[in-house]
Amino acid sequence: xxxxxPPQVSELMPALKEWFDSPLGQELIAAEHKLxxxxxxxxxxxxxxxxxxxxxxxxxxxxxxxxxxxxxxxLELGMDKRAIVARSNELPVDGESMDVVLLHHALDFAENPHxxxxxxxxxxxxxxxLVIVGxxxxxLWGVFRVLKRxxxxxxxxxFIRHGRLQDWLSLLELTEVKAVSGLYAPPFESARRRDRCGxxxxxxxxxxAESGAALLVVARKDVPGMTPLxxxxxxxxxxxxxxxxxxTARGHLQRNKR
Numbered sequence: 001x002x003x004x005x006p007p008q009v010s011e012l013m014p015a016l017k018e019w020f021d022s023p024l025g026q027e028l029i030a031a032e033h034k035l036x037x038x039x040x041x042x043x044x045x046x047x048x049x050x051x052x053x054x055x056x057x058x059x060x061x062x063x064x065x066x067x068x069x070x071x072x073x074x075l076e077l078g079m080d081k082r083a084i085v086a087r088s089n090e091l092p093v094d095g096e097s098m099d100v101v102l103l104h105h106a107l108d109f110a111e112n113p114h115x116x117x118x119x120x121x122x123x124x125x126x127x128x129x130l131v132i133v134g135x136x137x138x139x140l141w142g143v144f145r146v147l148k149r150x151x152x153x154x155x156x157x158x159f160i161r162h163g164r165l166q167d168w169l170s171l172l173e174l175t176e177v178k179a180v181s182g183l184y185a186p187p188f189e190s191a192r193r194r195d196r197c198g199x200x201x202x203x204x205x206x207x208x209a210e211s212g213a214a215l216l217v218v219a220r221k222d223v224p225g226m227t228p229l230x231x232x233x234x235x236x237x238x239x240x241x242x243x244x245x246x247x248t249a250r251g252h253l254q255r256n257k258r
Contacts, residue, residue, distance in 0.1 A: 031183035045099020136215035181212030
């Protein structure tokens with residue numbers, strides 16, 4: 001699959017921040033938080049890494065994982081103290097060191113989405129979980145994107161199909177365990193127009209497939225890890241009491257003759 005390359009994420013940062021701050025962007029973030037609240041409380045471990053496009057948007061509030069790191073593409077004022085700056089396709093993290101990796105629209109705006117996914121799989125420990133949040137092309141937003149000029153945020157994002165994502169996960173030995181979606185309203189900038197289209201929202205919500213604007217996919221890394229060998233088992237001998245034979249009459253006579 002060939003992707004039309006969007007500009008570098010660092011170049012899109014001002015436009016992305018402005019769009020996420022808009023009423024439509026805030027509605028999307030609220031819907032994504034609700035989806036994550038269904039999933040993150042069930043994923044346990046010690047280390048969580050969020051790879052995103054806006055360091056102001058930590059999405060892991062519902063996670064029970066104690067050590068959480070936020071990775072973004074550019075240095076910003078007011079960044080979270082747990083945030084680091086790096087590229088999503090070159091994560092400065094040791095392999096198999098994370099229990100949960102959360103990709104928040106990282107694939108949508110990546111230069112090479114498959115390489116970003118490969119890096120996420122590399123740093124995930126065996127048995128760990130990958131959580132992907134992105135735009136769903138099988139939604140009203142996907143239809144709107146086809147009709148809209150793709151030079152504006154967020155419509156120039158990749159909008160990766162769920163089926164394509166499943167193929168990539170399979171190649172990286174990751175098993176999908178859950179897929180949910182949310183936000184069924186059309187992407188009108190006016191809240192009044194979105195409210196007037198409530199009948200469309202209810203109609204799309206009843207669709208058999210995941211048809212919300214935000215798609216959340218959870219996958220598990222099923223590659224078995226290395227198990228340290230135990231030290232060889234040593235047999236422990238038990239000292240049993242030795243029963244001395246009692247002298248017989250014949251033996252007593254032989255000793256007297258001597």
